[in-house]
């Protein structure tokens with residue numbers, strides 16, 4: 338069997354014993370062949386013969402993007418790999434230098450195959466697929482703002498966010514997508530524009546949001562404008578597709594066990610209890626070129642013991658709460674208690690609903706950002722034309738006070754929100770250590 342065949346077989350590996358076998362192999366190889374892991378695991382007292390699988394992952398130190406960036410590329414790659422023979426993907430991290438993830442072509446093919454299969458499944462199992470990635474990051478070296486790639490599932494068309502909104506909409510319409518995908522913030526801007534121009538002829542089978550948090554208001558707007566189902570993928574360049582939204586329960590996701598082992602750790606680095614929110618740490622099961630083992634993504638989620646009753650995905654699925662922020666986004670109360678960004682985001686949503694804004698989100702408040710300046714002040718910046726309505730302010734203030742009586746808030750409208758360098762919008766920024 339050739340390399341691609343061997344790797345594609347991994348997609349069938351779902352049972353714990355198979356994952357343990359794959360993990361054992363991967364960890365052994367990483368320890369022997371990747372200088373970074375050999376050095377750091379050795380310093381932590383790791384003994385390769387003691388490692389039997391997922392239950393022993395705790396033996397290995399957590400790896401972060403910063404740790405890996407501090408190494409030269411040869412230290413991160415397996416010894417037999419020549420950097421010139423890999424393909425790379427750049428992570429769109431929140432700050433700092435770009436981080437390149439290297440793979441060989443078979444590993445990339447596997448990653449794309451798994452993503453394509455999920456998209457095919459979600460879009461009604463019909464071929465060929467025309468997947469349009471709207472608001473894409475297209476390298477400045479690219480000759481065209483629109484790129485087309487052929488895959489076993491059909492075509493993937495990337496439309497650059499550097500194009501004007503009108504040109505982007507025209508290109509999407511011309512492509513006749515069966516699947517429209519992109520970051521929620523990019524899709525939202527397009528949907529608002531289409532809504533204002535009464536454009537109603539772009540009809541994909543499904544819209545797939547990925548790369549950022551999908552808020553309920555944006556989900557509703559996209560469903561309205563594109564008149565189709567909207568679903569949500571949890572993805573990162575380090576893995577590809579990490580988890581997908583349960584078709585029956587939007588608040589949960591199922592883990593892509595073909596591609597990764599996912600752990601949720603508490604602030605002490607220990608496994609969080611089921612249902613308890615913690616930091617997402619992943620191990621890539623298919624990348625032997627640049628192994629990512631116990632790699633902290635910094636996102637917040639919780640593993641669930643079982644899926645809710647409405648989920649019909651079967652007994653073998655691994656279920657997590659849909660990630661709602663990053664560990665960097667933790668809000669610190671005046672008594673030093675830490676709370677999830679999810680809580681503040683929910684308060685904004687509740688305040689919008691109290692104002693009756695749920696269904697006219699794009700005409701009133703187009704977006705917002707939450708900034709914690711000090712332990713006693715939280716600001717909310719609304720991308721909106723007028724001042725935030727009184728009832729919204731009152732409901733949000735009440736919610737903030739219920740978290741801690743000394744916590745204050747300030748709400749204001751702005752004409753622009755700064756995106757991250759990557760083009761993503763960061764929902765919550767905390768300046769409190």
Ligand SMILES: [Zn+2]
Nearest residue numbers: 583648649650
């Ligand atoms: Zn399900």
